[in-house]
Amino acid sequence: GAVVSQHPSRVICKSGTSVKIECRSLDFQATTMFWYRQFPKQSLMLMATSNEGSKATYEQGVEKDKFLINHASLTLSTLTVTSAHPEDSSFYICSASSGQIQNSPLHFGNGTRLTVT
Amino acid sequence: DAKTTQPPSMDCAEGRAANLPCNHSTISGNEYVYWYRQIHSQGPQYIIHGLKNNETNEMASLIITEDRKSSTLILPHATLRDTAVYYCIVRPPPGDKIIFGKGTRLHILP
Numbered sequence: 001g002a003v004v005s006q007h008p009s010r011v012i013c014k015s016g017t018s019v020k021i022e023c024r025s026l027d028f029q030a031t032t033m034f035w036y037r038q039f040p041k042q043s044l045m046l047m048a049t050s051n052e053g054s055k056a057t058y059e060q061g062v063e064k065d066k067f068l069i070n071h072a073s074l075t076l077s078t079l080t081v082t083s084a085h086p087e088d089s090s091f092y093i094c095s096a097s098s099g100q101i102q103n104s105p106l107h108f109g110n111g112t113r114l115t116v117t
Numbered sequence: 118d119a120k121t122t123q124p125p126s127m128d129c130a131e132g133r134a135a136n137l138p139c140n141h142s143t144i145s146g147n148e149y150v151y152w153y154r155q156i157h158s159q160g161p162q163y164i165i166h167g168l169k170n171n172e173t174n175e176m177a178s179l180i181i182t183e184d185r186k187s188s189t190l191i192l193p194h195a196t197l198r199d200t201a202v203y204y205c206i207v208r209p210p211p212g213d214k215i216i217f218g219k220g221t222r223l224h225i226l227p
Contacts, residue, residue, distance in 0.1 A: 103166075106215060
């Protein structure tokens with residue numbers, strides 16, 4: 001079945017540094033990708049929606065200059081957490097859709113556990 | 118806001134059928150119901166989806182009421198590995214954002 005690969009699965013960085021997370025659709029073209037973050041024992045919270053070749057649409061309260069999203073190709077989207085701080089520590093998950101129809105499952109990466117020290 | 122409501126938690130004995138309910142009373146006629154589950158520290162895993170008719174696959178069955186305002190996910194023979202948080206979501210038109218509710222934490226009891 002369709003697979004979404006997310007890398008790295010775990011990263012520890014120092015406060016003030018930037019971290020890039022990659023999300024790849026391995027066997028399908030993803031015109032739309034979504035980025036979520038999840039705190040312990042909470043649900044997934046949508047951060048932004050990105051469409052290939054255009055700027056991402058950010059949810060209210062998500063700083064676009066802090067969470068840079070690039071969706072340069074139909075198989076790759078990246079999320080860069082700039083100048084990370086301990087409060088950015090979270091579980092980040094990407095998802096991708098293989099089609100422009102609703103009868104097409106959304107596939108998720110396995111997430112990236114970010115710890116900022 | 119999420120368009121679905123689910124009980125926060127449920128218990129089910131191993132080997133029995135687990136029936137997880139979901140309310141989506143504001144669902145539109147062209148919106149699909151999707152079910153995912155999330156095992157600790159992993160990304161959500163797709164289970165099943167449907168529009169109007171009941172659906173079955175190797176993982177589960179999905180029963181959607183005639184008025185489409187609610188649905189039930191059925192795991193026919195629950196095992197310990199089915200312990201997870203189960204999310205019911207309403208799939209909006211393509212390109213629209215997909216919002217997750219709080220899901221149901223399913224505990225399978227040995």
